[in-house]
Amino acid sequence: MLISAASPDIRDREKKKGLFRPIENKDNVFTDSLQLDVGDSAVDDFEKQRPSRKQKSLGLLCQKFLARYPSYPLSTEKTTISLDEVAVSLGVERRRIYDIVNVLESLHLVSRVAKNQYGWHGRHSLPKTLRNLQRLGEEQKYEEQMAHLQQKELDLMDYKFGEPKKDGYPDPQDQQLLDFSEPDCPSSSANSRKDKSLRIMSQKFVMLFLVSKTKIVTLDVAAKILIEESQDTPDHSKFKTKVRRLYDIANVLTSLALIKKVHVTEERGRKPAFKWIGPVDFGSNGYKCRNFMKLEQKRLLSSTYFTDEELVDVSASVLPELKRETYSEIQVCEKQKLARHGSFNTVQTSERIQRKGNSEPSSPFRVKRGSFLEIGSLAAIYRQKIEDNSKEKAFKRNRVMPPSSSLDPAAPFPVHSVDSEYCINPLAHQVFSGPQTDLQSFFVQNGLNGQVGGSLASTASDVESLKPTLLSGQPLLYVPSTSLFMLYGSLQEGPSSGSGSEKDSRSSEVSAAAELSSTPSVQKRLGEERKLQGEEEPATKRQSRDYEDGPLFLVVPKKPSESTDIASSKTVGNRECVPLEDVHLNSQLPAEKEVSGKDMANSFVSSKRGNTPRITEDEKPSKENEGTKEPSLLQYLYVQSPAGLNGFSVLLSGSQTPSAVAPSSGQLPSLSVPCIVLPSPTLGPFPVLYSPTMAQPASSAPGTLPNTGSVNFGMPGLGSAAHLLISPAAMVNPKSATLPSTDPQLQGSGSLSLSPMVSKSHNIIQPESPVYGGHPVSMVKQQSPAPVTPTSIQHTHHETFFKTPGSLGDPVLRRRESKQSRNTSSAQRRLEIPSSGAE
DNA sequence: TCTTCCCGCCAAGCA
């Protein structure tokens, strides 16, 4: 799989090395062995050289088969598979290859082009195929059939060895329901050879997974359904035969990392079953995948940009080696869906599965479909997390639970993440808790409250609070050029966090949040909010934002920030930065001053939130935080190196106080956030510039130059391009830096949101904004004073934290380099990915 | 003992 993901050159080289030389070429083995003198020693040697049963397994064979071809071949890359050649290469009979290609063909990974010849398509269309299968499975009511069979579990033995009860199986007339409309779908014409083909069986098998809520299918149930559909006499022999075939299919699907072997323990004992671990939720909103951060552990991704589908693939490639506890997910969605609906509702609470031995909930990632992921930053965070467990523990002690309301319409994951298996995102905790700790410490040390726009968050109203904007205190990864990933984590849950009572409280809270989010009322509110948003801005603007290649959000669970320092609170209280929302939320300011932290957490709108006095890090956990449950989610802004930035990328912390980032109207020149300038993914290890001091004096008065509140970056050689002012909740067009904004909103708020969500809610940043257009950015040295923080937590891991996987090893670099050509044109790649929305 | 699935026979399908 690694080779598959690598460049063709590497593949060729590996091939030359004989990587694919059949390890089980029994002909050779036999020949060699037979050349020996017949004797005990020769027999022993023969036995030793004889490949074991496992070595000859179909699964292993399939893996070798898949390794021959790229998972995502270029559109111009036409790969033809010669069955004879493959069989010889792998040292197996052609019959075995048939088994593999049949299953692969069922998923449209290959297609038969001629006799003995197949065409390799890769996984490009896999999501679509799965989506279709899911739809077909739903149409065939497989879920009901499985439920019915499971309900009739006590009759299973009777079924296996005798005539099944009539009521336990579909009526023969109902077989018409199994008449698939699509050519490649199984037909109900009974007992034809095609009906029993492995190809059709494979599709049906996959359907069972896709329609299953638990995503677990026992072999007996699957075999039972298949027998019924084929109208075979359900005797034991048929049952065994079906199970054999299902094993064949399962082996291939396992090699594809779509399923994995599990056991279901029932009253009658353990039953072999398989669990779907591939992408799920292929609806219009996109799909999710797992094991995201394992990519980093495996050092597979480096800082290379991957499409979501590539990510899924690579993630799946390491799946067999992954531990269950480290699974995580990525939820991919369309920007349009995200922008319009503000949420990604494909996660069904019904799919929740309590994590075995670990009830720690987490949230899935959410990225735009077809977008590019900067894995390196996330991976670096993950490493940091691993390396700093102690800090994490200390952090957890003080962390608070984010309220359910903290779920941005575009970020409903904390809700679902409570116990939904498909929302489980250990990454959020395992990966970011540590880094977040560091960042939180960083922010605290720098006089920041550790919450992005925490003061900006307002509880103006339920509707307003649901406006898509940066989550307070949450990490935001921003890639202005193509997409935006907003990272946030729900650190609330987690067995190790906090006291038992506190944990329980948090758990219940999260559960309540989950329920709340799923309730119609919430959805209604979201709809109202969206409606309001729609009314607030011209349709043209909305449309442009919806369809422009704007940022997306990668949402990951984050642990709540427990750290709020005096400086930050002070800054909040004296915030001179008036968020854009203040313009229309001004009337609510007085009330907001008294708003509890909980309310704040519920608010997603940047506002005068800062009016609420922020407690210190020491106070917050023990006092308000308990009741407020304000989410302290870390946010990062990852700025992909725009044109003119010499390939440097900027990782910005979104957790600075608004005051620090809020420029006065007409004076919005620079960045006032903690940031790290990173080389572009193609440049390898990156910490180049790092501005630890982000503390912003609360005294920064509106209208003053941002020298005190802004962090500027000096980028030699960058020239004096337009200024890029970025803040967790505010971003200003470079043009605004030098010229007073004529936009009333700008003047009123003095801050602009870099986040598409924020911009959306604020109606300020337009897609065509130079900021989005990747204007050259000039950064000057930060001039902010040294931060004042109550907790002087050392963040000694910054370097490690921000080190990209690209610096991890040559293989990674090589791969990244090799993939550069493939990813050179992100736009091109994106164009190749059909919009799910269109579909 | 049960699960898993390799192995190859042999028949359907096709040119």
Place this chain on the structure above:
DNA sequence: TGCTTGGCGGGAAGA
């Protein structure tokens, strides 16, 4: 008719 394709089940390795 010959070749491709793949259903099928015996039986053995492995759990």
